[in-house]
Amino acid sequence: MVFKSIITQKEDQNIFLNRILFSSLLILILASIIFIRLIFLQIYDSDQYKLRSLNNTIRMxxxxxxxxxxxxxxxxxxxxxxxxxxxxxxxxxxxxxxxxxxxxxxxxxxxxxxxxxxxxxxxxxxxxxxxxxxxxxxxxxxxxxxxxxxxxxxxxxxxxxxxxxxxxxxxxxxxxxxxxxxxxxxxxxxxxxxxxxxxxxxxxxxxxxxxxxxxxxxxxxxxxxxxxxxxxxxxxxxxxxxxxLILTLDSHLQEIAYNAMQGKKGAVVGIDPTNGEVLIFISTPSYDPNKISQGMSISEYKAFQNNKNKPLFNRAIAGQYPPGSTIKPMLALGGLDMGYINPDNFIPCEGHYLLPNYSRPFNDWARHGSVNTVRAIQASCDVYFYELAVDMGIEKMSSFLSKFNLGKKTLIDLGSEKKGIIPNREWKKNNFKSKQNQSWYQGETVITGIGQGYMLATPLQLAMATAMIANRGSAFRPHLVRAIENIKTGELTYTSTEEINNLQHIKQEHWDIIHQGMVAVVNERRGTAYGIFQSNVSVAGKTGSSQVFSIDKSSTKEIPEELKDHGLFIGFAPLEKPKIALTIIVENGGGGRVSAAPVAEKIMQAILNSERQDGV
Missing domain, CATH: 3.90.1310.10 (Penicillin-binding protein 2a (Domain 2))
Incomplete structure (x- = not known):
């Protein structure tokens, strides 16, 4: 056996101790690095890593x-x-x-x-x-x-x-x-x-x-x-x-009007003249919104869109129709106000009107004999209003009718409203490309006097104009929302509306003439709506026909339904304190008396029955 010297053993021991010391020092350094890193992670970077952790585990x-x-x-x-x-x-x-x-x-x-x-x-x-x-x-x-x-x-x-x-x-x-x-x-x-x-x-x-x-x-x-x-x-x-939302609509009146329309194409709008609240708002044919809201296939929806009767089309505010004879009370009021007509003067109606230097006559729908303002409204004499239109001229006629808010939006609280057209020379110049077509002709003035030609109005516009007649010159902006109920507090915030006073300057005796004529439409023998309503009913009205296709009156029974005239009726009731101003349009109904007035009668009767039950 070989023994190491004492010196050699000592050297080996030193080497071993140095290795231990070096290893310990290395471990200490590594531990210090880890410790310092942990401090940074837990103290300085803790928010960042906590956020990362939460984002990985919690979702909103x-x-x-x-x-x-x-x-x-x-x-x-x-x-x-x-x-x-x-x-x-x-x-x-x-x-x-x-x-x-x-x-x-x-x-x-x-x-x-x-x-x-x-x-x-x-x-x-x-x-x-x-x-x-x-x-x-x-x-x-x-x-x-x-x-x-x-x-x-x-x-x-x-x-x-x-x-x-x-x-x-x-x-x-x-x-x-x-x-x-x-x-x-x-x-x-x-x-x-x-x-x-x-x-x-x-x-x-x-x-x-x-x-x-x-x-x-x-x-x-x-x-x-x-x-x-x-x-x-x-x-x-x-x-x-x-x-x-609490709406202005009356379900009872809405149901009466809806059933009276019998699914025919058209619209019914009824307004409370005292505040602009819309009581009736109907466009027919209609559709079931439940079918759309609860899920409808693309093909089913396209069938709705392509339906020739256009059930999705909102005729009440977007349907634009020639107003026909429903504008005659408004035009007569303008003639009285400007001095173009005297209510006591009579003019002869031979069933046609001849415009100087014009080749063809402008026909009336009947020979009315001698008529004054009241009788002209009552019997809807075209000749009387042909003459008045020519006397007033298109510019004054257009300006006066615009005071009834025709030719501009009513600003009801619904989108998609159309503004209609009240034509004049400037309008024609701006809407026709050909210079020849931009000229305004006297014959166009004549037919504008009976609500035909270029003139267009929506049912809502006519209802608002009727409210102005009922109120003798003022009306309120129509609206459908009566109040908003705060779901937290139950508090009701009511809708406030603007009053329009375009015609309050007009003499009361002139308003009396217009009202007399409209009452005679409903209650006197020569009235165009006589016999539709009960006798001596407290209703004022005016029928109208909107021409779709120019055709000889004697041939109307033979033409297809889609070419027949639209039927219109405007009116208000009761006479003393009007509660509703009403417009009905029945597309291709063949005239206001036969199509629109019967719808109005059912609605007006419900209003008057309610008045009697309330003891008014």
Whole structure:
């Protein structure tokens, strides 16, 4: 055995100790680095990493708000929210998906023809996320599913709110409808208060009061794993429902008018002359907004759009018609005010009017004999108004009629309103390209005097003009929303409207003449609406016919319905304190007496019966 010297052993011991010292020092340095890093992570960088951690585990989900309700003036519900039940599947919880879908189809719980489409959607979606299989289950389908629930693991029934309109077709053009939110809709409103799941107003009141009806979404804090699956619900902030609307419409009068129209093409608008509240707002034919709001296929919607009777078209504010003889009381008032006619003077009517240096006569619909202002309105004598139009001239005639708010929008609280046309020389110059066609001819002045030619008005405009006649010169801007109810406090904020006083300068005796003529239309033998209303009824009115196609009057029975004249009626009641100013237009009705006046009679009778019951 070889023994190391004492010196050698000592050297080895020093080397060993140095190695231990070096290793310890290295460990200490590494530990210090780790320790310092931990300090930075836990103290200085803790907020950053905590935020990253939370973002990976917590998500905020919006809860769509319930939409505000809509009532009529008597608190009858017109638009509400109802739950519908839909069938949903979470694919990862379902074994043999194809087999299950076939079974659901066999039980008529899903559309058999859409199974392949559903399969494709399921394959493209996250397996842990719910897929809707049927958006609206019937009570029978719900019962069938309940009886077979044990074989449908991973499939369940969920509820959601949809808009429901109890009166269906009757109020559709006033209320409008709702639908799924689109990219264009996001541009119209603050996208931060929309979740993308709710329905949004598409037309009429639903659209124009969207911000009032919508409300504010709630929020839900969800704990999710790395795959996005919800593990827990940590917190919920409830949504704020939308505010309610109380409309000016009267359901009773609306129903009478709607039924009286019998689905014929046309419109009925009734206004309270004392405040501009719209009592009746009808456009026919109508449509059921429930079918659109609760889901309609593209082909079904296109069928609506392509329907020749245009049920989606809002005739009450966008239909523009020649007003025909309904403007005669307004024109007579202008003639009286400007001194062109004397109410006591009579002129002869031989059934036609001859314009100097004009080749053909302008025919009247009858020979009326000797007529003054009252009789001209009563019998709707065209010759009287041909002469008046020529005497006044197109510029003065146009200027005076515009004071009835014709030729401009009424500014009702609905979009899509048309302004109609009150023609004059400047209008024609601006609307015809050919210089030859830009000239205004005397014959055009003549036919403008009976509301034909280029003149156009909407039913709403004529109702507002009638309100001005009823009030002897003043009217209020028409509006459909009477009040907004704050959903939190229950407080009602009522709509204030502008009063228009364009004609209050006119002498009362001139207004008396116009009212006498309109009363005679309804109550005296030569009146164009005589016999339609009960005798001595407290109604003033004026019939009108709007020519669609120029044709010999003797041939009217032989022409197709779509070429017949439109029938019009304007009126107000009761005479002493008018409660309604009314306009009815029946497209291709063949004349105001036979088509529009009978509709007016039913409405006016309801108004007068109500007056008698109230003891007025």
């Amino acid at each position: 989900q919006s809860i769509p708000p319930s939409r505000g309700l809509i009532f009529d003036r008597n608190n009858n519900i017109l638009a509400e929210n109802r739950p519908v039940f839909q069938l949903e599947m979470i694919p990862e919880q379902v074994q043999q998906i194809d087999k299950i879908l076939d079974e659901l189809g066999r039980l008529n719980l899903i559309n058999k023809n859409k199974i392949s489409e559903l399969t494709e959607r399921i394959e493209k979606s996250y397996q842990f996320k719910s897929i809707t299989l049927n958006t609206k289950l019937s009570e029978k389908q719900i019962a069938i599913f309940a009886n077979n629930r044990n074989i449908f693991k991973g499939i369940d029934i969920k509820s959601r709110l949809v808009r429901y309109y109890p009166k269906a077709d009757m109020f559709s053009h006033a209320l409008g409808y709702v639908g799924s939110i689109s990219s264009k809709d996001y541009l119209r409103f603050d996208s931060s208060i929309y979740t993308g799941k709710e329905q949004i107003g598409k037309t009429s009141i639903e659209r124009d009061y969207e911000t009032t009806l919508h409300g504010y979404p709630g929020k839900e804090k969800l704990l999710v794993n790395v795959r996005g699956r919800v593990m827990d619900r940590l917190d919920t902030e409830p949504f704020q429902p939308g505010n309610n």
